[in-house]
Amino acid sequence: MKVSRKKRILTGDRPTGKLHLGHYVGSLINRVKLQHDYDTFLLIADVQALTTHWEQPELIRESVMDVAMDNLAVGVDPEVATLCVQSMIPEIAELTVFYGLFTHMNKLRHNPTTKAEALQYGMIHENGDLMTGFDQLTYGFFGYPLSQAADITFVRAHLVPVGEDQKPHIELTRDIVKKFNELYGRGKEIIPMPEALVSDVPRLTALDGGTKMSKSLGNVINISDSYDEIRSTVWKAVTDPQKIRKNDAGHPDICNVFKYHKIFNTEEDVATIEQDCRSGALGCVECKGRLTDVLHGMLAPFRERRKGYEAHPERVEEILREGTKKARRIGQETVAMVKEALKVDYFAV
Numbered sequence: 001m002k003v004s005r006k007k008r009i010l011t012g013d014r015p016t017g018k019l020h021l022g023h024y025v026g027s028l029i030n031r032v033k034l035q036h037d038y039d040t041f042l043l044i045a046d047v048q049a050l051t052t053h054w055e056q057p058e059l060i061r062e063s064v065m066d067v068a069m070d071n072l073a074v075g076v077d078p079e080v081a082t083l084c085v086q087s088m089i090p091e092i093a094e095l096t097v098f099y100g101l102f103t104h105m106n107k108l109r110h111n112p113t114t115k116a117e118a119l120q121y122g123m124i125h126e127n128g129d130l131m132t133g134f135d136q137l138t139y140g141f142f143g144y145p146l147s148q149a150a151d152i153t154f155v156r157a158h159l160v161p162v163g164e165d166q167k168p169h170i171e172l173t174r175d176i177v178k179k180f181n182e183l184y185g186r187g188k189e190i191i192p193m194p195e196a197l198v199s200d201v202p203r204l205t206a207l208d209g210g211t212k213m214s215k216s217l218g219n220v221i222n223i224s225d226s227y228d229e230i231r232s233t234v235w236k237a238v239t240d241p242q243k244i245r246k247n248d249a250g251h252p253d254i255c256n257v258f259k260y261h262k263i264f265n266t267e268e269d270v271a272t273i274e275q276d277c278r279s280g281a282l283g284c285v286e287c288k289g290r291l292t293d294v295l296h297g298m299l300a301p302f303r304e305r306r307k308g309y310e311a312h313p314e315r316v317e318e319i320l321r322e323g324t325k326k327a328r329r330i331g332q333e334t335v336a337m338v339k340e341a342l343k344v345d346y347f348a349v
């Protein structure tokens with residue numbers, strides 16, 4: 001196996017559908033940039049997706065291919081980055097069990113990210129916490145941050161690109177690594193300490209202004225959307241409710257279409273739109289048309305590249321198979337080191 005001297009990055013996606021613009025600005029742009037400077041591993045976290053979608057295994061299976069194609073479409077280069085599938089790497093599950101041996105329940109119970117997500121999925125009551133209001137909470141979901149620690153450490157990643165909201169998971173991973181090395185390393189660092197690489201990326205809100213972004217709510221644009229799909233979603237966007245006629249003076253600061261212009265359009269166009277909205281020279285219909293054109297212009301090359309992969313799914317399967325094999329070999333090394341440290345390396349079977 002070729003050993004890279006670059007630092008290793010682990011990041012990934014939960015395959016619960018196609019990736020959308022929120023994923024693009026939140027992490028995909030960044031990973032495409034980082035892939036040349038770091039040894040990049042992109043984990044498609046299907047087991048983690050099943051902790052919330054265990055009743056929809058077909059959706060998860062289909063989404064694994066969609067997520068892989070979306071990554072490749074935006075410019076992830078399989079020659080430099082490694083795409084791999086979580087469930088095909090049993091060493092991650094092994095590490096999860098080992099980490100659970102010395103991680104206290106309270107660490108998991110007070111994780112603010114897990115709590116916010118459990119609320120979002122209706123697994124706990126508004127006033128409950130992860131130990132008292134848990135009638136709908138599963139063991140798998142409660143413990144998924146442990147599995148995420150295993151995701152990060154099976155490739156012995158040095159860096160994990162995350163948004164602010166994911167920082168508690170990295171803190172937990174660091175606690176686990178520190179404790180493991182102290183308990184079993186006998187002075188040696190067996191698992192490298194991972195660092196969070198917090199990027200200053202804009203957080204995209206849904207076009208209807210809601211916090212939940214989903215295709216079924218019709219408030220997100222997928223990376224693979226056609227011109228008509230982009231247009232139809234942009235047309236439903238919530239704008240300034242007081243701007244009823246074209247010539248009414250508008251308030252771009254409270255308009256979702258303007259938020260998108262600010263992220264995706266040029267500074268010059270944004271300044272003109274702001275001015276013309278406020279003066280009443282620009283109407284919402286035209287403004288939405290301009291946003292549609294900007295988004296279409298940005299996404300069209302991705303869609304073209306994606307079409308090539310859609311026509312040859314066997315190529316995507318091959319990329320996933322080779323990437324998973326490579327990642328698994330590293331995971332096997334890691335588990336061997338962990339088992340030796342835990343003194344459970346009795347014999348080869």
Ligand code: SF4
Pocket residue numbers: 239240243250251252255256257258273277278282283284285287288
């Ligand atoms: S003109 Fe554009 S920025 Fe102004 S309210 Fe309408 S859609 Fe929003």
